Amino acid sequence: MKDVPERDEMTLIRDAAKGDASAFERLMREHEGRMYAVALRMCGNREDAQDCLQEAMLRIFRALGSFKGQSTFSTWVYRVTMNACLDELRRRKVRTASSLDVLLDNGWAPTSEDDTPEKYSIAADQRRYLQKAIASLPEDMRAAIVLRDVQGFSYDEIARVLDANVGTIKSRISRGREKLREILLKQPELFDRYPA
Amino acid sequence: MSKVMDCRAFEENLNDLLDGLLEEDVRLSMEEHARNCADCALLLDQTTKMLTMCAELDEDLEIPLPAQAAWRKAVRMEAAKGKPGPNGRNKWKVFGSIAAAFVLLFGATMAYRSQKPAASMLLGSQYRTAATNTASEAVYETDGAWYADERAPVMFADGETEEALGVTADVAAGDTFDTGKTQENRQVILRSASRSLESNTFDQMMESTAGLISDFDGRVENSTVRGRSFEDGGSGRTAEITARIPSASLDEFLSALDALGTVTARRETSEDVTERYVDTQSRLEALRTQLTRLNELTKTAASLDELLLLEDKIAQVQSEIDSNEQMLRYWQSRESESVVSIDLTEIPAYERTQPIEENVGERIRAAFSQSLSWLKEFLQDSLVVLAGFAPHLVILLPAIAILWAAVHLIRRRKRKK
Structure with a gap:
């Protein structure tokens, strides 16, 4: 899935590395949406996702000169994005999304109010509840689940992005799915409302 | 194989089944098991629905325009400051830092060589000169x-x-x-x-x-x-x-x-x-x-x-x-x-034998040898100066690190604004 041919990609990388912002914008056009989605699911809110996206873009722009093609460009881009998100989460530990258990204990319940600009193919409350559930996962499991089950990366790609071996990634995904299912089962009607 | 064992094996293979990583025969036996076991069928159903929900979560997600505009603006501002990466502005920063360090080391070594009191105070040591009989x-x-x-x-x-x-x-x-x-x-x-x-x-x-x-x-x-x-x-x-x-x-x-x-x-x-x-x-x-x-x-x-x-x-x-x-x-x-x-x-008796006439080759050789000797002594003195500085680094390095972190933080905040 490449909008920019490989040869063009290398040319754009070289131009951007020399400080050409336009070339950089063209280069990143095909990645920005997915980078934002990863950041949104990792951070749990749009403001932090926007900050992380901006930080990741700046890191990539500054480090382009040292990108020697050890991995594919897209793998490197998502690795930088994920690192920016993890750094942000660590910095804002106290501000990270509250645990879903705590929210539920405090009487939080999904509402049907649609206050986001995104178009929904599933109910807004279902989406919001799932987002909260993902955000409440531990960081390492969250990163693996977001890349695998939300973004559809392969196990090999995830291993390269998160700089871990495939066995570790499989284990994180397995434990993450188990935990996510346990959380979602606290609202069993979500499954009932979803078509079989 | 008992039902308990089947259920455990089912749970163990569930992720591979959902990721499509199983061999055909294992997949068929799992499907067969799910048909006969209500618990495992429910587990499979819930997990499948959960993964479908996850996959659809960002299906229609579009990056908000303010987010697009924000990173583009930040990158353009960065580009306006200078070329990025080691090919650009940072390269000059690196060269500048190395040059400054070299000048500092050169100055300190020269001060040491001339045995200025200032240098001795800086290094916190005393010179043990070759004392004469006076x-x-x-x-x-x-x-x-x-x-x-x-x-x-x-x-x-x-x-x-x-x-x-x-x-x-x-x-x-x-x-x-x-x-x-x-x-x-x-x-x-x-x-x-x-x-x-x-x-x-x-x-x-x-x-x-x-x-x-x-x-x-x-x-x-x-x-x-x-x-x-x-x-x-x-x-x-x-x-x-x-x-x-x-x-x-x-x-x-x-x-x-x-x-x-x-x-x-x-x-x-x-x-x-x-x-x-x-x-x-x-x-x-x-x-x-x-x-x-x-x-x-x-x-x-x-x-x-x-x-x-x-x-x-x-x-x-x-x-x-x-x-x-x-x-x-x-x-x-x-x-x-x-x-x-x-x-x-x-020690040998001091004798100075001056060649009657030196040709160009001999003069070049002598000059080169003299320079080499100077360089050797200079490098040795530099090592002494560096060793003398080592204890001061215990205080200087954390101070530099704190300063650097503060500058970095201020720049980062400015950039975000």
């Missing part, structure tokens, strides 16, 4: 502290003079360890000194040194001569002499010794063992009293066992007395005779 230029080291000549090591407490050494000599002469009042205020100080001298008349210097030791009623403890003389085609001789000199005439001896050649290093130390000496004397006195009492008790011993016990104790006390007496004897000996270590080095 007494006023000499530097002494006493117990690790360096003093100028006018602050020569204090060997005696206030008010004490060389008469104190007279007492020492008296004590050394005897073999008893009285603890009378005459010794109560006396200080026991062990002195040592070392000298390194060089001369182009090695044999004469050796002979004079031996004569000097003899003249001052000293004795040579150890003497070693190594190497071959320049006349015999060698690279010069060295001698190491350890001598014992009466402490009373040590200063006079050292002054006379310094006149025998060029002094390249001198060191004098003094160790005050008065407290330990007095403690040992007191202990010795107590032990002797105890020995007298034990001897008296043996005369009135009631049984053989008692007598044997007393004799054991007497032997133990006697052994302690011997050990303490030996220690006192050693200190007295060391107090009355100071140890002087003398290193003598033969």
Whole structure:
């Protein structure tokens, strides 16, 4: 899935590395949406996702000169994005999304109010509840689940992005799915409302 | 295989099934199991729905326009500041930092080479220069502290003079360890000194040194001569002499010794063992009293066992007395005779042979050799300067790190605004 041919990609990388912002914008056009989605699911809110996206873009722009093609460009881009998100989460530990258990204990319940600009193919409350559930996962499991089950990366790609071996990634995904299912089962009607 | 085992295997393989990583036969057996097991069927159904929800979560997600605009603006501002990466602005930063570090090192080394006081203060060290025979230029080291000549090591407490050494000599002469009042205020100080001298008349210097030791009623403890003389085609001789000199005439001896050649290093130390000496004397006195009492008790011993016990104790006390007496004897000996270590080095006679006429090749070779020699010395001095700076880095590095972090944080906040 490449909008920019490989040869063009290398040319754009070289131009951007020399400080050409336009070339950089063209280069990143095909990645920005997915980078934002990863950041949104990792951070749990749009403001932090926007900050992380901006930080990741700046890191990539500054480090382009040292990108020697050890991995594919897209793998490197998502690795930088994920690192920016993890750094942000660590910095804002106290501000990270509250645990879903705590929210539920405090009487939080999904509402049907649609206050986001995104178009929904599933109910807004279902989406919001799932987002909260993902955000409440531990960081390492969250990163693996977001890349695998939300973004559809392969196990090999995830291993390269998160700089871990495939066995570790499989284990994180397995434990993450188990935990996510346990959380979602606290609202069993979500499954009932979803078509079989 | 039991149902429990099947369910466990089902759970173990569930993720691979959902990720499509299973072999056909395993997949079919899992589907078969799900048809017959309500729990596993529910697990499969819930997990499948959950993954479908996850996959659809961002299906129609679009990056908000403010987010698109924000990163583009940030990148353009970054680009406007200069070229990114090591090919651009940062490269100049790196070059600048290296150049600044080199200039700093060069300056510090040159200051060190010229032995400016500022450099010595900066490095927190003192220069031990090759002292000449001029007494006023000499530097002494006493117990690790360096003093100028006018602050020569204090060997005696206030008010004490060389008469104190007279007492020492008296004590050394005897073999008893009285603890009378005459010794109560006396200080026991062990002195040592070392000298390194060089001369182009090695044999004469050796002979004079031996004569000097003899003249001052000293004795040579150890003497070693190594190497071959320049006349015999060698690279010069060295001698190491350890001598014992009466402490009373040590200063006079050292002054006379310094006149025998060029002094390249001198060191004098003094160790005050008065407290330990007095403690040992007191202990010795107590032990002797105890020995007298034990001897008296043996005369009135009631049984053989008692007598044997007393004799054991007497032997133990006697052994302690011997050990303490030996220690006192050693200190007295060391107090009355100071140890002087003398290193003598033969140097070639200074001769300057100027070539009658030098051709261009020889001049180039000479200039190159001179530059190489300068560079070698400069690098060695740089190493010394760096080593001197090392302790300061303990404070400087964290300070630089904090400064850097603060600047980075401020820049980051500005960028976000």
